[in-house]
Amino acid sequence: MLSPLSARKAEKLGYKNVKVFHAGLPAWKKAGHLVVSNVDALERYNKEDLSYILVDLRPAAIVKKGHIPKAVAVPEKGVAAMKEQFPKYKGAAIVLYNEDGNLDSARNSSKEIGEWGYTNVSVLSGGFSAWQKADKQV
Secondary structure, three states: OEOHHHHHHHHHOOOOOOOEOOOOHHHHHHOOOOOEEOHHHHHHHHHOOOOOEEEEOOOHHHHOOOOOOOEEEOOOOOHHHHHHHOOOOOOOOEEEEOOOOOHHHHHHHHHHHHHOOOOOEEEEOOHHHHHHHOOOOO
16 A cells, blocks of 8 residues: 555556555554555665664574664564663654564564554565665675
């Protein structure tokens, strides 16, 4: 599901099966749907020096082999163990990622952080693999 603007762009690129979520992102979030981000969005955050929190959901042993710059690794106890480290500002941009972008595995962490009152949580589409495929720094 896309916004009307994104849908028009997708159609111009040749996509045929484009669907629009007319109620908008606030309604999408309220309905409990996952918000997905992408590598380009992270690049924009960095290029424009925007504040965001990048959370690596992968196991510690894998994180040690390489991670996206500026990422904070989740301790073995899970996201709940990090709750006190999150900012007081509940509108902070928070991007979660796992190894391959499997949305089901990131959904619980996203939901949990949302239940703490954070309103701008997304999951990196394609995860760490997408970052590497885009030939980005590790």
